[in-house]
Each structure stands twice: as structure tokens, then as C-alpha cells.
Amino acid sequence: MVGGVTSLVTGAAGFVGSHLCERLLRAGHRVIGVDVFTDYYPRAVKEANLASLLRTSGFSFMEADLRRVELEPILGEADYVFHQAGQPGVRPSWGKDFDLYLDCNVRATQRLLETARAVGRVRCLVYASSSSVYGETGDLPLREDSPTRPYSPYGVTKLAAEHLCSLYHANYGLPTVSLRYFTVYGPRQRPDMGFFKFIRAALEDRPITVYGDGEQTRDFTFVTDAAEANWLAASSGVAGQVFNIGGGSRCSVNEILATLEEILGRPIRRDRQPSQPGDVRHTWADTKRALDILGFAPRVTLREGLAREVAWLRGQIG
Secondary structure (H helix, E strand, O other): OOOOOEEEEEOOOOHHHHHHHHHHHHOOOEEEEEEOOOOOOOHHHHHHHHHHHHOOOOEEEEEOOOOOOOOHHHHOOOOEEEEOOOOOOOHHHOHHHHHHHHHHHHHHHHHHHHHHHHHOOOOEEEEEEEHHHOEOOOOOOEOOOOOOEOOOHHHHHHHHHHHHHHHHHHHHOOOEEEEEEOOEEOOOOOOOOHHHHHHHHHHOOOOEEEEOOOOOEEEOEEHHHHHHHHHHHHHOOOOOEEEEEOOOOEEEHHHHHHHHHHHHOOOOOEEEEOOOOOOOOEOOEOOHHHHHHHOOOOOOOHHHHHHHHHHHHHHHHO
């Protein structure tokens, strides 16, 4: 990809989206960022994510709701679309809030796909999916052809949107790629996410809430590695495929807390609580397909990534 290229990033003020915008700008792209500033977490956090981008040549921003805004003028300028926007969170996706997940994760994605099909200039649309599509399983490591049985309403909506991407490729030839993120972390992580809450509580000498026995495991992916995966997916020329994006750092919650104690140089108090509905026991990504086809290989180790997030959050707290 060369100069003169325009990329649209939805969810640009979010955690992964803001890092991805930076990656694309470094590649010489003109970047159009779109975000609706949902109230899932404070607007000021997202505005802080955008601050340096708004001072960067080549970046423009639009506050807009993908469910309602006229999309053709936006898609009419885009060579590449990186769809990072969506309603996050496994635990809040139950009950009356499911309508919001359906609107933000499924209907908004369908509108984006339909407009991209109609406009006809998008070279690749990269969709940010989730390891939540796999659900509760002992079939580890998880491969792209492993059964998809979501364990939460959130996972259901992410899988539905992923299927829409595949359908638009199969029926209309729209070049889509879906990336199944495995637990992304790092600077600018959302305040509701585990590492953010762990580190902040530890820095403030408060007990950390641990759900279950702490032996549940996740495959943790540093945010710049997730951003790089998007870049590789768009530039590969591959379409119609799904890829696992994992960090190669599968650890239990207990192991994470022990590592944080080493980094912080202090003990961490635990507040044990029952396991939560929708939380799977283990995740672990087989990323061979991403390596073989995209050339994706995670670069940041878990310890290094945790140290970077600690340093960032220290700076935020002051």
C-alpha cells in the first residue's frame, strides 16, 4: 500500500481503534476516524485517546453513530475499512441491554457492509471479531475451524456480525477479513477490563476482585500486536477468511497477579468472588493460519506488555 491511500477506522477513539489509527498514519495513510462515544465508559477517556491523533497531519475525525448516519459519503472516500466499533463486554450483555448489543454489533455492521457493497471501492474491510465466538470448550488450542458456540450474548452478536462479513464476501465478492482477538491489553485499555482494574487497584493498595479460583486462563494479546494484525490483514490481499489473533501468552489469573507483584514490588490483596455468567474457563489461540498467510507473529511478551501498561496507568493516576 502506498501514499494517497485513505483508511476508515470505526471506533477510532477506543482502545484498539486509537492504536490502529497511529499504525496507519505511520504507514502514510490518510485516516478518517469515526466514533459515537457510547456511555459504556467515560467520554473523557476516549477524548484522551484521540488527543494526539487530532494533532497529527492526515487524521480527521467524525462523531457519528453507524446505526443512523448516512454512510455513503464516508465510505465513498475509503480504500480500506477497519471496523473496530461495537458494544463491548461479556458480563453486561445479558437481559435488557441485549438490544444495544444487537444494534451496535450486528445492525451497524450490516449497514457498513451494505454500504461498502453499494459504493464498490473498498479494497478490504477488516472486522474486529472476538475469541468469545468459541465459547466454553476443552478443544485447545482453538483453531479457526473449531466449533463456535458462544457462551454469552456478546459472543453471539460478534459471531453474527462475523457471519455477515463472510456472507457479503460469498454473495457479492466484498473483500472482508475477520480477526478474532484474544484478550487485548496494554496502554489505553478500557477501564472495565481486567488488567486495568488489577493494576489500578494494586497501585492504590486496594484488594483485587478475582472471580472463581483464579486458575482460569486467557491468551493475552498486546494492543500494538492487534493493530499490526489489522495492517497485515488489509495489506495481504486475502479475502473471505477468518484469523485468530493471539499473543502467545496464555496464563492464569493467578499467574498474572504474581507477575504484577514482581513488577510492582509489592503484594496484592485478593477479594475472591464467585465465577460470573458468560465467563469461559480457558482460551488459547492457534495462530498458525495468521502466521502462514498474514505473516503475523506477536512481538510483545506478556511481562513486557504488563510493564508498559503499569507505566502508562501510573502516569494516568499521577
